[in-house]
Amino acid sequence: MLEVSRLRKVYGADPQAAPAIEEVSFEVADREFLCILGSSGCGKSTLLKCLSGLIPASSGEIRLNGEPVTGPPEDMAFVFQDYSRSLLPWMTVAGNVSFPLRYKGLSKREAQAATDEALDAVSLAGMHKRFPWQLSGGMQQRVAIARALAYRPKILLMDEPFASLDAQTRSGLEDLLLDIWRRFEVTVLFITHDIDEAVYLADRVLVLEAPAKVGLDVTVPLPRPRDQLTTKALPEFAELRGRLFSAIQGAPVAR
Amino acid sequence: MKDGRVIGRRAGLFLLQFVVPVALVAGFGLWSERADDFFFPPLSRIAADFADTWLFERVGTDLVPSLARMLAGYAISVVCGVALGVLFGMSRILRTATDPVIQFLRALPAPAMIPFAMLLFGTGDASKVFIVVLGTMWPILLNTLDGVRGVEEQQLDMARSFRVPATARLFHITLPAASPRIFAGMRTSLGIGIILMVVSEMVASRNGIGYFVLQSQRSFEISAMWGGVILLGLIGLALSWVFVRVENRVLRWHRGARGLLPEPATASGRTGLPRPTTQEVTRA
Numbered sequence: 001m002l003e004v005s006r007l008r009k010v011y012g013a014d015p016q017a018a019p020a021i022e023e024v025s026f027e028v029a030d031r032e033f034l035c036i037l038g039s040s041g042c043g044k045s046t047l048l049k050c051l052s053g054l055i056p057a058s059s060g061e062i063r064l065n066g067e068p069v070t071g072p073p074e075d076m077a078f079v080f081q082d083y084s085r086s087l088l089p090w091m092t093v094a095g096n097v098s099f100p101l102r103y104k105g106l107s108k109r110e111a112q113a114a115t116d117e118a119l120d121a122v123s124l125a126g127m128h129k130r131f132p133w134q135l136s137g138g139m140q141q142r143v144a145i146a147r148a149l150a151y152r153p154k155i156l157l158m159d160e161p162f163a164s165l166d167a168q169t170r171s172g173l174e175d176l177l178l179d180i181w182r183r184f185e186v187t188v189l190f191i192t193h194d195i196d197e198a199v200y201l202a203d204r205v206l207v208l209e210a211p212a213k214v215g216l217d218v219t220v221p222l223p224r225p226r227d228q229l230t231t232k233a234l235p236e237f238a239e240l241r242g243r244l245f246s247a248i249q250g251a252p253v254a255r
Numbered sequence: 256m257k258d259g260r261v262i263g264r265r266a267g268l269f270l271l272q273f274v275v276p277v278a279l280v281a282g283f284g285l286w287s288e289r290a291d292d293f294f295f296p297p298l299s300r301i302a303a304d305f306a307d308t309w310l311f312e313r314v315g316t317d318l319v320p321s322l323a324r325m326l327a328g329y330a331i332s333v334v335c336g337v338a339l340g341v342l343f344g345m346s347r348i349l350r351t352a353t354d355p356v357i358q359f360l361r362a363l364p365a366p367a368m369i370p371f372a373m374l375l376f377g378t379g380d381a382s383k384v385f386i387v388v389l390g391t392m393w394p395i396l397l398n399t400l401d402g403v404r405g406v407e408e409q410q411l412d413m414a415r416s417f418r419v420p421a422t423a424r425l426f427h428i429t430l431p432a433a434s435p436r437i438f439a440g441m442r443t444s445l446g447i448g449i450i451l452m453v454v455s456e457m458v459a460s461r462n463g464i465g466y467f468v469l470q471s472q473r474s475f476e477i478s479a480m481w482g483g484v485i486l487l488g489l490i491g492l493a494l495s496w497v498f499v500r501v502e503n504r505v506l507r508w509h510r511g512a513r514g515l516l517p518e519p520a521t522a523s524g525r526t527g528l529p530r531p532t533t534q535e536v537t538r539a
Contacts, residue, residue: 085409086412088427090431099427100417103419133508134511
């Protein structure tokens, strides 16, 4: 379980400066799929960096399974928005996926097995020796997801992972992610600015208002397994979408 | 059919690059045989002297010492330049503090330090290596520094989020990411290193190719002098040929990432894409 209580983040030393995160509190249950929805500039990425322990919070507390988060936790893996800048172009696909595993205390054989399994899960089996720049954008993001999966996290943080992909690739990857979420039994914290994506994927959607405070917290009652066509045609889908849309419109936009 | 024409054109272009050098050498050869010019002895004599001297009589006494001093200095520069460049690139305080000194040393023409090097190290190998280091270190250091500063923050964040330790981040992210710049610096320094090798050997030296060229001129063995000059040119060519081969190999990923690799590599990448064609065929 991930607990965030009264998290506040101000960049720089000046405590009077405008906060990037004003005050955020929420919880994510084990194996829950939570989407955080917010317009650009509302502090989504800052929030995720705090949660992952990459930057310290100014005040408040983050606890993962009861332990306070002070640095990157072992049970967490991060998927960045910009795959082209988070994959290492000098390593092969397999090299990228197994890179973090070398420092996790896995033997060579274990790391190899985890890499194979993860690449298999994102349908990239047999791509081991390719380089990221030989792959399409969707495939590169799948490599990044495989890297996170091979790390065997309990919680997956995803920062707008599909934002720079075309619509078709994107819906394919959404379904892939739902499949992985179920099979690997992970908690997913997914940040997006796309309302449809949030409603389609999540158990629960949080709306973040600038400067990063929780505006709305809604449970998504849509049945699983979900399907791009039938789920999105449900009246509940349209209703939720409308509610979230007006909540985001009503939220003050940063700057 | 089309392939045959493409290959023919490539072969033509390949041969074309030899036309001008061959014509120049042949032209000089023909002219010099008849000209009977003191400064430009006949090519046949230069060639004969070259063969006499460099196959392989003076290889051990002059060529090897020259190359050894140059490569030793170059190696020291690469190691120190990269190490200091990484250090200064990662620490703003060190960078700011050392910048004026580095700028001064970089601007200082290295041969100006030859007299001092002789005071410090005498006329042996050490003073020559010192001069080579003094001239070749700065391009490597400054390029490394820039390269390290230009590393994608997100790649480092990614590694930190996966708890990759700092030394591994240095060796597997910072250094590879900076390697295109490091190679650019090393390439500049290689040329400087050859120049300094020759210059340092022309002052207070007992062997080396630079020494040989100067000695030949002083004893009016002009064709031997030209032989030395030609050897220096060939060494420069050979070293840069080797350098480019190594660079192409090490930085293949860089050229690939920028879409600069010739067709086969990218084409094999394309075949990795999901292949709808086979499915479509079976469906049809």
